[in-house]
Amino acid sequence: MAPASARAAQAQPQQPSADRRLSTLVGHLLPSSPRRTAADTSATTLESFPTMASQGSSVFAALAQAPEDPILGVTVAYNKDPSPVKVNLGVGAYRTEEGKPLVLNVVRRAEQMLINNPSRVKEYLPITGLAEFNKLSAKLIFGADSPAIQENRVTTVQCLSGTGSLRVGGEFLARHYHERTIYIPQPTWGNHPKVFTLSGLTVRSYRYYDPATRGLDFKGLLEDLSSAPLGSIVLLHACAHNPTGVDPTIDQWEQIRQLMRSKSLLPFFDSAYQGFASGSLDKDAQSVRMFVADGGELLMAQSYAKNMGLYGERVGALSIVCGSADVAVRVESQLKLVIRPMYSNPPLHGPSIVATILKDSEMFNEWTLELKAMADRIISMRQQLFDALKSRGTPGDWSHIIKQIGMFTFTGLNSDQVAFMRQEYHIYMTSDGRISMAGLSTRTVPHLADAIHAAVTQLK
Ligand code: LMR
Numbered sequence: 361m362a363p364a365s366a367r368a369a370q371a372q373p374q375q376p377s378a379d380r381r382l383s384t385l386v387g388h389l390l391p392s393s394p395r396r397t398a399a400d401t402s403a404t405t406l407e408s409f410p411t412m413a414s415q416g417s418s419v420f421a422a423l424a425q426a427p428e429d430p431i432l433g434v435t436v437a438y439n440k441d442p443s444p445v446k447v448n449l450g451v452g453a454y455r456t457e458e459g460k461p462l463v464l465n466v467v468r469r470a471e472q473m474l475i476n477n478p479s480r481v482k483e484y485l486p487i488t489g490l491a492e493f494n495k496l497s498a499k500l501i502f503g504a505d506s507p508a509i510q511e512n513r514v515t516t517v518q519c520l521s522g523t524g525s526l527r528v529g530g531e532f533l534a535r536h537y538h539e540r541t542i543y544i545p546q547p548t549w550g551n552h553p554k555v556f557t558l559s560g561l562t563v564r565s566y567r568y569y570d571p572a573t574r575g576l577d578f579k580g581l582l583e584d585l586s587s588a589p590l591g592s593i594v595l596l597h598a599c600a601h602n603p604t605g606v607d608p609t610i611d612q613w614e615q616i617r618q619l620m621r622s623k624s625l626l627p628f629f630d631s632a633y634q635g636f637a638s639g640s641l642d643k644d645a646q647s648v649r650m651f652v653a654d655g656g657e658l659l660m661a662q663s664y665a666k667n668m669g670l671y672g673e674r675v676g677a678l679s680i681v682c683g684s685a686d687v688a689v690r691v692e693s694q695l696k697l698v699i700r701p702m703y704s705n706p707p708l709h710g711p712s713i714v715a716t717i718l719k720d721s722e723m724f725n726e727w728t729l730e731l732k733a734m735a736d737r738i739i740s741m742r743q744q745l746f747d748a749l750k751s752r753g754t755p756g757d758w759s760h761i762i763k764q765i766g767m768f769t770f771t772g773l774n775s776d777q778v779a780f781m782r783q784e785y786h787i788y789m790t791s792d793g794r795i796s797m798a799g800l801s802t803r804t805v806p807h808l809a810d811a812i813h814a815a816v817t818q819l820k
Contacts, residue, residue, distance in 0.1 A: 378546040378565040430550050431790055438788040446786035447804045449795040452602065452767045453671060454734055457801045462734070464669050466726040470716040474709075485705050487696045489518020489677075493711035496718040497677040501598075501631060501645050501662055508652050512685035515692040516677050517699065518706045522632045522663030523551060525678035529628060529659045530559025531698045532680075532691075539591040542628065543584070545569070547792065549602045549630075552595060561593070569604045574760040574772055576606050582619060591624045598631035598660075599644040600766020603794040607637070607765055613647045617654065627651050627658040635667045637766040639735035641728065657681055664714055666767065667731055673710030734798070738767065741800045745769075748809035755816055767798050777815035785811035 428436055434450025456462050474480060488494065494516035498509055508514050519525040534540055542561045544552050545568035553563045566588070567580030585594060596616075601607055608616060620627060629648050635641040651658050657680070664675040678695070682688040699705070717723045746761045761769050773781075773793035781787045787808060789795045800808060 378567075434788050434790055437782075441786055441788075443786040445807060447788065447799065447807065449787060449789045449797075449799045449808070452666065452796045452798065454666065454669060454767075454798040455801070457737070457803070459799075459801055459804070462669055464727065464730045466717055466723050466730060467668060467670065467713055469726075470713045470723065473716060474712055480712075482708065485518070485708055485711075487517075487699050487705050488692065489706045490708070490711040490715060492719065493518055493675075493715040494677060496715055497662055498679050500641065500718060501634060501648060501660060501679070502652050502681075503642070503645065503649055506649070506652055507655075508681045513682050513688050514679050515682065515688040515695065516679040517692065517695050518711050519661075519676050519678050519699075520703065520706060521665050521674040521676040522630060522661050523555060523676075524674065524703075524706075525661035525663070525676045526552070526555045526628075526630060527559055528695065528698055528702070529661060529678050529680070530556045530561055531702075532695055533593060533626075533628075533659070534560030535698070536694060537593070537626070539589065539593065539626070541589065542593040542595055543588055543625075544595045545581075545597065545601070547603060548595070548597075550790075552630075556595075564588075566594070568601070569606060569770070571772065574606075574770070575763070576608060576612070578608070578612055582615065585616070585619055585625060586623070588623065588625060591626065593626045593628050594620060595628050595630060596647070598629045598634065598648050599646075600633035600637035600768075602632065602766070603768050603790070603792060604770040605760075605764025605766050605768050606770070608647070610646060610650075613650055617650050620651075621654060621656055627656075629658060629660045631660060632663045633666055633766050634662070635728070635731040636735055636738075639732040639739075641667075641731070652681055657683055664710070668714060668717070668727065669734075670710055670713065673713070674707065675710035675714055738797045741797045741805065742769065744802060744805045745797075745800065745809060748805050749812060752809055752813045754809070754813045767796055768794050769797055770794055771812070773812065773815060774819075777819050780815050780819055781811045784814065787811050 427433070431451055435448060438446060438448040438450065454462055498514050498516045499506070502509055502514065506514075517528065519528050530542070533542075540561050541564055542556050543564050543566045544556070546565040547569060548565075556563050566584035567577045569575075570577035570580070588594070597607075599607055619625075629651075631645070631648065634644045637644045648658075648660060660679040660681070662677045662679070664673075665671045668675070680688070680691050680695075682691055717727050742762045742764075746758050749758045749761075756772075760772070764770065771793045775791045775793075778789055778791050778793055781789070785807065795808075
């Protein structure tokens with residue numbers, strides 16, 4: 361097999377501009393200078409290398425300063441800003457009306473129960489993680505009555521939140537799947553192309569968002585998936601598409617499913633917002649369950665960062681729905697070979713919290729109420745921002761703010777307007793104009809509306 365860099369270079373772009381951007385990204389991600397061979401090394405004298413002994417010099421002296429991450433770097437800049445009116449709408453992290461991070465009450469209770477249990481020890485988990493957590497996670501996303509679970513066709517491994525699940529799944533596919541091209545929506549979460557490129561897959565894009573309608577480019581999506589090579593992997597956001605907040609309708613999902621199955625395209629779902637989009641865990645899993653119900657195979661990356669507020673605990677799971685129970689056993693054995701040299705085995709605390717909550721019906725119910733309250737607060741922020749812009753007579757149609765779903769609004773503001781709002785109003789968001797509605801409160805809506813009004817009237 362050719363190395364990832366060579367495969368990426370060979371890929372023929374289908375949507376030139378999006379795929380050209382991906383190629384540039386690949387260029388940045390992969391090592392730029394050729395590796396030193398044994399012959400090179402022996403031909404070079406030791407004195408030509410800087411050592412720690414020579415004051416002021418460094419073996420890393422030639423290293424370029426890397427840019428901040430486009431999403432997490434927004435928080436770095438925000439933290440440096442002394443302004444009392446600053447607002448961070450960059451990273452997708454829930455905040456209360458008071459602008460504070462929220463630890464769910466049910467999570468606090470679960471942690472207390474774990475701490476009070478003297479029989480708990482700190483032994484290593486198996487490579488695949490906490491078995492109880494894995495079972496409960498599969499049930500949560502696929503449904504308790506899922507035929508795939510009942511037929512033992514699902515293998516689930518605990519991973520480091522959604523990102524870790526995507527990375528383990530990507531690397532597994534690069535090693536064992538016959539088609540190594542993954543199609544990702546244009547646009548998508550900024551980390552997706554990096555995760556999959558470094559997994560060893562070739563990343564290409566399919567049309568998803570239409571800036572003219574600020575909605576789904578459904579025709580473009582179907583065209584691009586129709587012309588993808590048979591068997592290609594396709595990344596799908598299960599709900600609350602990040603960054604656009606635009607999801608297919610159930611009818612559109614059904615058409616996507618039929619097309620993908622007819623071309624043997626392999627679905628790789630990313631579910632980072634189950635329950636967070638609509639407030640209902642089942643509703644937000646509908647797209648995924650349609651693909652499981654047809655008996656076909658798929659990959660599923662799950663995160664508990666947003667829906668249980670366990671961001672820093674890094675709790676997630678990768679499930680692979682296989683054609684048979686026998687295949688699922690062998691898939692799991694290979695997943696262990698991916699995980700062991702990567703991080704050996706996953707952490708214990710986060711999945712223990714999740715399992716404590718998911719297995720107890722009273723705690724589960726409390727969680728769903730807290731989850732619904734978070735989702736409702738975000739939905740109310742959408743309405744408040746929309747109303748505030750309307751009342752200011754801000755030019756433009758802002759109805760997409762209330763139509764889009766989930767944590768983010770893809771405002772349509774351009775990078776100059778974003779920079780202006782940071783400079784003049786101390787409002788921080790990603791340069792693509794995405795704002796985290798979860799970072800907004802009734803108190804900060806007027807300030808944001810003033811800033812957007814000024815940006816669109818002063819910078820066209
Ligand atoms: C986001 O998109 O803001 C979140 O998923 C956080 C992250 O890691 O980028």
